[in-house]
Amino acid sequence: MAKGRPLIAGIELGGTKCIAILARGPDEIEDRVQLPTTRPEETLSALEAVLDRWSGYSALGIASFGPVSIDHGSADYGHITSTPKPGWAGQDVGRRLAAHTGVPTGFHTDVVGAALAEARWGAARGIADIAYVTVGTGIGAGLIAGGKPVDGLTASEFGHFRPVRTAGDDWVGVCPYHGACVEGLAAGPAIQARTGTPGPELAADDPAWDLVADTLGQLLHTLVVTGVPRRIVMGGGVMVGNDHLFPRVRRAMTRSLAGYVALPEVADAETFVVPPALGGNAGPLGAVVLGAQALGAELSSSFTAA
Amino acid sequence: MAKGRPLIAGIELGGTKCIAILARGPDEIEDRVQLPTTRPEETLSALEAVLDRWSGYSALGIASFGPVSIDHGSADYGHITSTPKPGWAGQDVGRRLAAHTGVPTGFHTDVVGAALAEARWGAARGIADIAYVTVGTGIGAGLIAGGKPVDGLTASEFGHFRPVRTAGDDWVGVCPYHGACVEGLAAGPAIQARTGTPGPELAADDPAWDLVADTLGQLLHTLVVTGVPRRIVMGGGVMVGNDHLFPRVRRAMTRSLAGYVALPEVADAETFVVPPALGGNAGPLGAVVLGAQALGAELSSSFTAA
Numbered sequence: 001m002a003k004g005r006p007l008i009a010g011i012e013l014g015g016t017k018c019i020a021i022l023a024r025g026p027d028e029i030e031d032r033v034q035l036p037t038t039r040p041e042e043t044l045s046a047l048e049a050v051l052d053r054w055s056g057y058s059a060l061g062i063a064s065f066g067p068v069s070i071d072h073g074s075a076d077y078g079h080i081t082s083t084p085k086p087g088w089a090g091q092d093v094g095r096r097l098a099a100h101t102g103v104p105t106g107f108h109t110d111v112v113g114a115a116l117a118e119a120r121w122g123a124a125r126g127i128a129d130i131a132y133v134t135v136g137t138g139i140g141a142g143l144i145a146g147g148k149p150v151d152g153l154t155a156s157e158f159g160h161f162r163p164v165r166t167a168g169d170d171w172v173g174v175c176p177y178h179g180a181c182v183e184g185l186a187a188g189p190a191i192q193a194r195t196g197t198p199g200p201e202l203a204a205d206d207p208a209w210d211l212v213a214d215t216l217g218q219l220l221h222t223l224v225v226t227g228v229p230r231r232i233v234m235g236g237g238v239m240v241g242n243d244h245l246f247p248r249v250r251r252a253m254t255r256s257l258a259g260y261v262a263l264p265e266v267a268d269a270e271t272f273v274v275p276p277a278l279g280g281n282a283g284p285l286g287a288v289v290l291g292a293q294a295l296g297a298e299l300s301s302s303f304t305a306a
Numbered sequence: 307m308a309k310g311r312p313l314i315a316g317i318e319l320g321g322t323k324c325i326a327i328l329a330r331g332p333d334e335i336e337d338r339v340q341l342p343t344t345r346p347e348e349t350l351s352a353l354e355a356v357l358d359r360w361s362g363y364s365a366l367g368i369a370s371f372g373p374v375s376i377d378h379g380s381a382d383y384g385h386i387t388s389t390p391k392p393g394w395a396g397q398d399v400g401r402r403l404a405a406h407t408g409v410p411t412g413f414h415t416d417v418v419g420a421a422l423a424e425a426r427w428g429a430a431r432g433i434a435d436i437a438y439v440t441v442g443t444g445i446g447a448g449l450i451a452g453g454k455p456v457d458g459l460t461a462s463e464f465g466h467f468r469p470v471r472t473a474g475d476d477w478v479g480v481c482p483y484h485g486a487c488v489e490g491l492a493a494g495p496a497i498q499a500r501t502g503t504p505g506p507e508l509a510a511d512d513p514a515w516d517l518v519a520d521t522l523g524q525l526l527h528t529l530v531v532t533g534v535p536r537r538i539v540m541g542g543g544v545m546v547g548n549d550h551l552f553p554r555v556r557r558a559m560t561r562s563l564a565g566y567v568a569l570p571e572v573a574d575a576e577t578f579v580v581p582p583a584l585g586g587n588a589g590p591l592g593a594v595v596l597g598a599q600a601l602g603a604e605l606s607s608s609f610t611a612a
């Protein structure tokens with residue numbers, strides 16, 4: 001079971017709880033600690049105490065709630081940039097924990113973390129080019145190309161483009177910025193605002209699901225035309241609690257693509273759009289992948305520079 | 307002027323003409339040959355004769371009209387996959403010219419080639435994360451992240467997502483697959499179908515431009531929320547012939563983003579969305595970058611494997 005793999009500390013920093021694991025992979029988790037996410041100083045000190053107690057790890061990965069800065073060239077790299085969560089806006093997480101541990105440290109969004117974990121060990125195991133979509137309180141999508149997050153100026157905000165509307169539907173949506181962007185039409189709060197029932201609890205035969213499926217089908221269509229994904233993993237509370245949604249979303253995507261991108265990977269919608277496989281461990285395991293990639297980059301540059 | 311840079315052969319394979327250059331960069335072009343694109347055998351043999359005549363180049367790059375296969379793991383890598391152009395559907399270009407020359411060979415779409423050239427030497431010089439959009443007979447967009455094309459399953463088809471429609475406009479569009487996708491609404495043939503006048507010739511005060519600008523603003527909005535570009539270069543016959551379109555498209559993008567992705571790079575729309583700088587040499591210079599990157603990958607792997 002690849003005994004030689006380095007031991008990595010992985011932290012999922014969530015909006016309500018943090019999960020820290022010391023692991024080489026999903027089958028070799030040496031320790032797992034769960035903490036509530038409270039005020040920043042209290043939370044980060046508690047995580048530092050866990051990291052101090054652990055030994056033998058070669059790298060640290062952090063998959064964080066956001067929005068975060070992932071721009072290495074920016075002064076706020078590793079920070080949570082803006083959040084309504086008290087005290088966390090502008091909080092440095094990545095650089096602080098990197099300095100505290102002194103090991104190579106990877107830092108990214110929780111969505112990209114889950115994407116990396118599903119690509120490495122989960123529902124897209126062994127596939128280097130994937131998208132991971134989460135549909136819950138918000139909608140996020142992370143692209144992985146060649147096994148690495150597709151990064152540039154900022155973390156993906158792919159839930160916030162404006163999809164074409166279903167004919168006859170002109171509901172204004174709930175995104176405070178865009179109204180009827182994908183998130184404003186199909187995330188849990190949007191479903192609740194439209195129907196009076198939270199997304200995870202809405203009956204499978206409610207007609208609102210067709211509108212949600214149409215919108216999510218547009219999200220998948222747009223991800224397909226980026227050219228990147230060979231598979232799309234869809235998770236989050238709205239998807240996981242509503243298995244009936246998968247066939248509807250697949251049909252909406254296929255109908256919308258209308259034969260475009262005629263490749264077998266996309267044409268077989270049942271294997272192209274799949275639920276996640278790692279459950280509650282996707283976050284911290286994604287952080288382990290981020291740590292491993294940071295270690296890999298460090299080793300690669302230090303040995304070639306030597 | 308970086309005399310030590312390797313000499314590269316770059317070929318832009320266009321639908322009507324091919325341009326081949328032997329160069330180290332835009333200021334060091336040693337030879338430039340233009341040929342008509344006719345039947346495949348005739349065209350490729352003529353290009354091979356040019357490559358045979360040249361000497362001293364370390365790599366070859368090809369930026370081709372498409373659709374093409376860029377999937378290295380696929381049997382049809384380097385081929386033009388489907389095109390109405392007589393004889394070219396299924397034609398191998400990349401592997402044939404690589405075998406003929408025996409040098410490391412890069413192969414990609416003409417859009418990605420232009421993107422790489424503009425990022426290396428043109429309007430996005432020195433910026434590693436960009437998007438390049440062409441609006442002409444079709445609409446294409448290429449993403450460059452960390453200086454490399456964002457690749458996965460297939461080349462980008464970003465002109466083919468379905469944007470939200472301008473209120474009150476329900477024209478069906480001209481894309482044979484999607485009707486009213488971005489290309490079906492805003493490429494040259496769409497403008498001609500809607501107005502009776504080809505896009506490059508339509509008067510600046512024609513009201514159809516507002517609809518075109520809205521659609522292109524949606525394209526830019528969606529590119530922004532990928533998180534990748536620090537700058538977007540827009541070229542192609544419709545943009546280049548209509549300077550009035552730039553301020554309109556920038557305004558449409560800014561209005562649609564509505565303050566989302568509040569970073570200075572995006573907020574300053576005049577420096578964020580710019581025309582290309584390399585003119586007719588973007589294609590072959592992009593091919594030179596593709597060749598240089600193929601050489602870089604070869605050197606990197608051969609020296610670490612040694």
